[in-house]
Amino acid sequence: MHIISPKALKEFWSKHPAAETPLRAWLKTTRSATWKGLVDTRTDFPHADLAGICTIFNIGGNKFRLIAKIYYPSKLVLVRFVLTHAEYNQKGYKDDCEC
Numbered sequence: 001m002h003i004i005s006p007k008a009l010k011e012f013w014s015k016h017p018a019a020e021t022p023l024r025a026w027l028k029t030t031r032s033a034t035w036k037g038l039v040d041t042r043t044d045f046p047h048a049d050l051a052g053i054c055t056i057f058n059i060g061g062n063k064f065r066l067i068a069k070i071y072y073p074s075k076l077v078l079v080r081f082v083l084t085h086a087e088y089n090q091k092g093y094k095d096d097c098e099c
Contacts, residue, residue, distance in 0.1 A: 012082040022060040054097035
């Protein structure tokens, strides 16, 4: 899968160092993936869930959330938000995800 933009992940872990290792693991797994749909995504990330048109990933033992739009036919993962659990609970991502 092609990820746009890993820069957002690096910016997040520079502010939240505990997120670096799990986000790097997510990057590595996602880059080597060949997902065709959510079922495939869940083979790598069993707790991935849909929220509107976005996929929500639990990162770092549920401490962080990565919200992405995945375009399976073009093998594109568009990172929209990386949030702490508290930020995620504010639900500011919902408009972007058409929830």
